[in-house]
């Protein structure tokens with residue numbers, strides 16, 4: 001991968017193509033081509049050694065015609081304003097596609113969380129939340145976990161926010177973030193929700209294609225929340241994980257990894273490196289491993305035309321946001337590989353976040369069966385809608401998913417019109 005990857009431009013191009021495919025009102029396309037608000041904050045944090053460091057945080061609020069801005073917070077050394085704008089726009093399409101009463105947002109801080117102690121991470125999170133101030137809120141903009149953040153991060157964000165609102169509003173502020181620990185107002189099923197959604201898409205694809213998952217092979221890039229949960233759930237269908245990679249390296253095991261043991265290892269060692277039951281391979285070797293299902297679950301722009309040329313797979317299920325570059329995607333489609341796009345494949349996370357938000361509003365806690373059953377029904381129905389439109393218009397699944405999402409937003413713009 002060379003040169004700067006213009007992620008936001010890529011998303012704008014997808015918007016343009018999908019708008020053409022579904023004959024979107026050009027005014028609506030124009031409105032959606034830029035985010036509504038771009039919030040940038042710089043804030044100081046005192047490190048454990050007494051040094052004061054300045055951090056730059058972003059929160060992009062792309063669109064809220066369907067409901068409060070909604071989207072994750074990313075802590076990663078490569079975060080840029082451009083990435084966050086792209087990811088925020090994708091949240092608008094994702095929430096619309098899933099028929100959730102949310103708009104799209106995304107935030108992040110450019111730093112490597114692995115280089116900081118738990119106390120420093122807590123301070124960074126609290127100062128960031130404080131700096132965002134009234135730019136977030138349970139009915140305005142609702143963050144969630146993303147790369148480098150987790151339920152603990154959300155507990156700190158919620159607590160900080162609660163401490164900034166009036167006493168009478170404190171308890172009704174729990175829904176300011178989703179993906180919280182269950183005891184602090186989170187929902188059962190959220191931790192695994194994105195991976196669960198990935199697997200629902202795989203089982204629907206397998207059913208439609210009369211493909212037997214039992215004994216098939218798959219590979220996963222990124223073994224964090226999305227990758228590890230998808231793998232653990234997929235293992236129940238008898239599929240075999242034969243290659244895996246993360247920021248610490250890549251491993252191969254033709255006999256298949258034990259997904260649960262690997263997850264335990266990663267929890268303890270913060271990466272897959274050193275896991276004994278696998279042979280270390282290079283990144284290129286990883287992409288060359290022949291498999292049936294490829295799950296990218298790390299970062300954007302991982303499958304360019306270079307990786308696509310090496311890959312031998314039937315279906316790419318985008319657990320990550322934007323893992324294929326447009327050239328990579330074109331090369332895969334030309335080879336006959338099916339791509340189940342991010343806005344559908346990883347929408348399980350935001351869907352269960354919505355269930356958490358509803359439970360917070362109603363002071364309810366649903367049992368896991370209820371959460372699982374709702375997600376199962378919701379994501380499979382949308383999967384079939386996307387398939388149907390793709391077949392009807394002879395377009396790829398990404399364009400179809402974008403098209404459905406955009407048409408829903410268009411309807412609301414037409415009903416509400418432009419103020420004043």
Ligand code: NAD
Pocket residue numbers: 145146147148149194221222223224225226227245246247248271297298299300319320321322346347349350
């Ligand atoms: P995570 O931090 O839990 O895991 C990220 C994984 O990517 C880790 O295994 C890490 O080692 C790996 N990684 C990071 N840099 C890498 C590199 N350069 N090469 C290879 N691997 C690398 O994050 P996550 O929440 O699992 O998110 C993964 C992807 O899924 C992101 O694109 C995110 O936007 C998307 N996503 C997450 C959720 C969610 O609910 N967490 C929901 C929707 C989409």
